Amino acid sequence: MAERSFTQEADKLRLGAGETFRGEAILAVAKALLQSGIAYVGGYQGAPVSHLMDVLADAEPVLDELGVHFEASASEATAGAMLAASVNYPLRGAVTWKSTVGTNVASDALANVASGGVTGGALVIVGEDYGEGSSIMQERTHAFAMKSQMWLLDPRPNLTAIVHMVEKGFELSEASHTPVMLELRIRACHVYGRFEARDNRRPPLGLAQAMANPVRDTGRIVLPPANFAHEHEKIAERLPAAVAFIKRHRLNEFLGGAVGPCGIVVQGGLYNTLIRALELLGRSDAFGNTDLPIYVLNVAYPLIDDEIVGFCADKSSVLLLEEGQPNYIEQAFNHILRRRGLGTRVVGKDLLPMAGEYTGAVVRDALARYLAQDAGHSAEQAEGQGADTGTEKSAGQGTDKAAPVAPGHNAAGLDPSVADSLAATVPARPAGFCTGCPERPVFSAMKLLEAEMGPFHISCDIGCHLFSILPPFNLGNTTMGYGLGWAGASAFNVPADRRTISVMGDGGFWHNGLASGVGNAVFNRNDNVLVIIDNSYSAATGGQDLLSSRGDNPRRSTRHTIQDALKGVGVDWVRTVDTYKVSTVKATLREALTTRHKGPKVIVAENECMLTKQRREKPLVKQRLAAGERVVRERFGVDADTCTGDHSCIRLSGCPSLTVKPNPDPLRDSPVAHVTDDCVACGLCGEVAHAARLCPSFYRADVIQNPGPWDRRLARWRGRVIGFLQARADKARARVAF
DSSP: OOSSOOTTGGGGGGOOTTOEEEEEHHHHHHHHHHHTTOSEEEEOOOTTSHHHHHHHHHTHHHHHHHTOEEEEOSSHHHHHHHTTHHHHSOOOEEEEEEETHHHHHHHHHHHHHHHHOOSSOEEEEEEEOOSTTOOSOOOOTHHHHHHHTOEEEOOOSSHHHHHHHHHHHHHHHHHHTOOEEEEEEHHHHTOEEEEEOOOOOOOSSOHHHHHHSOOOOGGGSSOTTHHHHHHHHIIIIIHHHHHHHHHHTTOSEEESOSOOSEEEEEEGGGHHHHHHHHHHTTSSOTTOOOSSOEEEESEEESOOHHHHHHHHTTOSEEEEEOOSSSOHHHHHHHHHHHHTTOOOEEESTTTSOSSSOOOHHHHHHHHHHHHHHTSSOOHHIIIIIOOOOOOOOOTTOOOOOOOOOOTTSOTTSOOHHHHHHHHHHSOOOOOOOOTTOTTHHHHHHHHHHHHHHOOOOEEEOSSGGGGGGSTTTOOOSEEOSTTOTTGGGGGGOSOOSSOOEEEEEHHHIIIIIIIIIIIHHHHTTOOSEEEEEEOSSBGGGTSBOOTTOSSOOTTSOOOOOHHHHHHHTTOOEEEEEETTOHHHHHHHHHHHHHOOOOSOEEEEEEOOOHHHHHHHHHHHHHHHHHTTOOEEEEEEEEOTTTOOSOOHHHHHHOOTTEEEEOOSOTTOOSOEEEEOTTOOOOOHHHHHHHHTTOOSOEEEEEEEESOOHHHHHHHHHHHHHHHHHHHHHHHHHHHHHO
8 A cells, every 4th residue: 555546547558649737747757758759667666756756556457458567676677677578679668767876776787777778768767866855874875877878867856848858858768878867856757837748659569479470699798799889889870879869859948148258058847946046046936937047958868069059158157956966967967068168167066065965955046146146246236136137927916026135144044143042952852753663662672671681783774763873762883774674684694692683664674674684684594683674564665565565466476474574584583473462572672682583583573554554544534423423532642640751661662643731739849741633542552661661650541532322421421430439539638728
C-alpha cells in the first residue's frame, strides 16, 4: 500500500490530442513516456521520484492497453540492467530512481549500456536530491553523465518543458545511440501546471516480437576488442551526433532580452528560482519577462560550444548559476571562451557559494552584487529600479512588482544578527520517528540494554531506522548504504568480548542486504548480531509492497517471509519479536549478544508501519462516525498526581505525542509528563516505563465516540462512584489540614 494512491489521476494518462492535461509533474512525466511509445519501464522508488513508481503501478491497466511492460525493480541495478533491451532492438525504455545513491547502485549497468550504446531510445529519469531538504550525501548526477558519456537533461520546472524534454530525450538517445539521463529536482517533481496532450503511442515493436526475432551483435557487448572501439565511437560519432541534434532542435533556450553588456546562464532546473530572485529585485515579473539576456541550459551535458560563444560574444561578463560542486560547467565555459579567443568574464562561484542549495535568497543576493558590480548599474538600480520591460500581464493579474528585499537579509526578510539570535535561542529540531512508529521501541530496548551492558558498536542502514542516530537515542556509529547495514560491520568479525549490532530494514534486506549482508555473514561465519526491522512495507520510500508484505497484491508475489529467506541462505539462529514489546526485544537482544551459539544471529522485529496503518484506518473510522456507529479509540495518558517529573519516559521513547505540562501540585515545581491527542495508542510510553521500572503513572483509556445507551449508563454509574470516593478523599484531606 503506497502512501498515496494515483488510481483516479491515472485516468488522465488516457487524454489524447487536443485535450489539456492538468496536474502534478510526476504524472506528466508518466504521460510523456506513454506519448513517446515506450515498450518497457521500471525503477526503484526513492525521493523525489517515489511517486513516479506509484503512478506507474496504479496505471498498469493503462500500460497494459498499450502493451507497455512495467516492473517495480528489486534495486536500481536491476532497473539499469533493464535498458539492455534497447541495446539490440529499436525498443524505447525508461527507468527511474533516486540519485545519486540510486545511480551509485546502478553504475555498473549504466557503464556497460553507455559503452556499448543503444539502438532504441533509453531514458534514465533521476530524482536529483541535492539541497537543504536532502537526506543523502551531497553529490550531483553531472559527474556520472560525464564519466560514462551519457547526455544529461535538466529541464525548466514547468510541465510543458518537462514533457518536451522527455519526448526529445528519446529522440536524442536514438540519434546518438546513447542513453540519456533526465534529472528532476524535488520542486520540479511536485510542480503543478498544464500542457497540451498528445495521443499515446503503442511501441512500434513489441517485446514479444523482439523475443521471437533475436538479434545478436557482439560489437555492442563490452568485451575486447569491442570495448576499445566503443571509446572512439563515443567521441567520433555519438558526441557529434548529440551536439547536432541539440542545436537543430534548440533544446537549450535563449530567453529575456536579446542584447546587453551582461547576461545570465542558468541550469534549466534552477530557472524558476532565478526568475523569483529577479522578481524580488524588480528586474522581472512573475512570468519571466525581463530585459536581461538568459541562456537556459536544458541540456547540462554536453555543452554546445557555438551556443556559448554566440551568447557571450557581445558581453563583458555573464553570471553562471551552477548549483553544487565541483563547478564543471563553469570550468567548461572558461575553457570554451578562452579557446575561441573571447575575454568574456564568467562570474560564478566567486559570487555564489561553492556548495549548497541555491535558494531564492542566495540567488537574489548574488544577482544584486553582480548587477551592481558587473552590469554597470548602481546597487539601488539592482535592488529594484531596473528599466521597465514594457510587457503586459495577462488579464486578471496584478501589475505591482514584488517589494525588493535587502540583499543582506535572508528569505524571511530577517537581518542576519536577528537570525543568529533565533538560531541560538530556538533548539534544533532533528528528524525523528513518526508518532507510534514501530521502530522506536527497538531503539528504546537498545538504549536500556546499553545502560546494563555498556555501549555497543552499532552499524546502521538507510531507512527510517537511521533516525536512531539522533536524539533521544544517540545510537549508531556508521551507515554505508541501502542494505549494507551488516556489511558495514563485517570488519569486526573477529574474536572479542563483545559483539556488534547491525540494523537493516525490510526494504534494505530485499534491495541489497540478503546477499551483501546476510549471505556475506553466513559465508564468513560472522558471529555478530543483525536486527531486521520488518514493518510490512518499504516504509521509508512511501509504503510500497515488498516480497515479505503481508497483504495480497493482485500484480505482485508477496507473503514471502524474511525468516524463510534467512534460513534458505544458512542462518540457523533466528528470533522473531513484536517491536512494541520492549521487554521482549531487550531480552532477545541480550540473548543474541551473550549466547554461546557461534555464527550469524538475526532478530526479525515485526510490526506494521504506523503511518501507513493510520492512512488506511482513519478514513474507515471517519466513515463509521459519519454513519453514527459506535467507535472505541484507545489512548494513553499520564496521571499527573503520580508522575514524579523525572521525564525518563521522554528520554527513552522520544514520541512526539509525549510532552510536558505544568505540575498540578503547588508544592512541586517540576513539570509532569503529558500525552497529547496525537497519541495513536501504540503503548510504547507505558512499555518503556515498565521495562525501565520507572513509575506507575501511565494509564490506558478507551475513548468512545457515538456511545450507546449502555455506554451512557455505565459512564453515569462510574461518575457517581468516582465522585463518592473523591468526596471522601477531600474530606480526609480537609481534616488533616485542620
